[in-house]
Amino acid sequence: xxxxxxxxxxxxxxxxxxxxxxxxxxxxxxxxxxxxxxxxxxxxxxxxxxxxxxxxxxxxxxxxxxxxxxxxxxxxxxxxxxxxxxxxxxxxxxxxxxxxxxxxxxxxxxxxxxxxxxxxxxxxxxxxxxxxxxxxxxxxxxxxxxxxxxxxxxxxxxxxxxxxxxxxxxxxxxxxxxxxxxxxxxxxxxxxxxxxxxxxxxxxxxxxxx
Numbered sequence: 001x002x003x004x005x006x007x008x009x010x011x012x013x014x015x016x017x018x019x020x021x022x023x024x025x026x027x028x029x030x031x032x033x034x035x036x037x038x039x040x041x042x043x044x045x046x047x048x049x050x051x052x053x054x055x056x057x058x059x060x061x062x063x064x065x066x067x068x069x070x071x072x073x074x075x076x077x078x079x080x081x082x083x084x085x086x087x088x089x090x091x092x093x094x095x096x097x098x099x100x101x102x103x104x105x106x107x108x109x110x111x112x113x114x115x116x117x118x119x120x121x122x123x124x125x126x127x128x129x130x131x132x133x134x135x136x137x138x139x140x141x142x143x144x145x146x147x148x149x150x151x152x153x154x155x156x157x158x159x160x161x162x163x164x165x166x167x168x169x170x171x172x173x174x175x176x177x178x179x180x181x182x183x184x185x186x187x188x189x190x191x192x193x194x195x196x197x198x199x200x201x202x203x204x205x206x207x208x209x210x
Contacts, residue, residue, distance in 0.1 A: 011070035015079070016137060018062045022086055023130045025055040029093055030123040030191075037100065037119045040112075045097035052090045059087050075208055082201040089194040093122075096187035103184060104177040107170055111163045111185070118159050118188055125152045125195045136202050149199045156192040160185065 029051040036044030062083050066076055108115075132145035163185055172178035 009070070011065055011068055015062055015065050015070045018058055018065070019079075019083065019133065020130070022055055022058045022062065022083065023126070023133060025051050025058065026086060026089060026093075027123065027126040027130065029055070029090065030119070030126045033093060033097055033100075034116075034119040034123045036097070037112075038116050042101045042103075045100050048094050048097035052094045055087070055090050059083060075205065078201055078205045078208060082198055082205070085194055085198040085201060089191055089198070092187050092191050092194060096184060096191070099180055099184035099187060102180055104174070104180065107167075107172070107177055107181050108184075110170060111166050111181075114159045114163050114166075115185075115188060118156055118192075121152050121156055121159075122188075122191045122195070125149055125192055128152070129195055129199055132199050132202050136206055142199075142203050142206055146199050146203055149196050153192045153196045156189055160189040163189075 029048050032047035032051070033045060036042070036047070063080065066080060070076075071079060128145060128149055132142055132149070134140075135142055135145060167181065167185070
């Protein structure tokens with residue numbers, strides 16, 4: 001496991017500590033976005049962009065440290081891909097926050113409750129991803145965590161279907177209103193897919209280290 005690679009490895013420890021920071025920032029971003037949605041405060045979504053900039057700095061540090069020689073060559077691509085997927089999750093969340101600020105209130109009201117549920121699930125999935133990462137480092141079993149994340153992702157898929165069914169009944173009179181709500185839903189629901197993908201890479205890393 002990871003601790004075998006950490007033995008005497010300052011660069012490895014630096015990467016792992018930075019990944020934990022990176023994940024915690026993502027969780028903070030999902031939480032601030034959840035709060036903005038639950039309160040209906042569009043300006044509250046600006047926090048996501050601020051946290052994304054902070055996370056981007058951490059991501060660059062992680063990649064730079066890996067390229068300096070952290071970890072054995074066979075494991076580096078998997079760790080880098082995991083970090084890249086988390087970064088994609090940030091970008092996706094930032095896009096969702098941007099679209100949220102420009103939603104037509106009347107249209108959004110029809111799917112607001114489902115979107116609130118998805119935002120809450122996204123936040124809970126992020127917290128579980130941190131637990132999964134800690135489990136990997138501490139030689140725990142990732143199967144339970146991966147299964148829980150898949151269950152969460154299925155819940156988001158079900159909610160997405162409900163939203164699509166509702167939006168089909170809405171009369172859209174303005175092209176941009178329609179595109180706005182469609183893009184927002186797409187970004188909001190894709191986040192769970194990315195978090196699940198990140199957890200899959202943790203499992204790949206676990207198998208590779210056995």
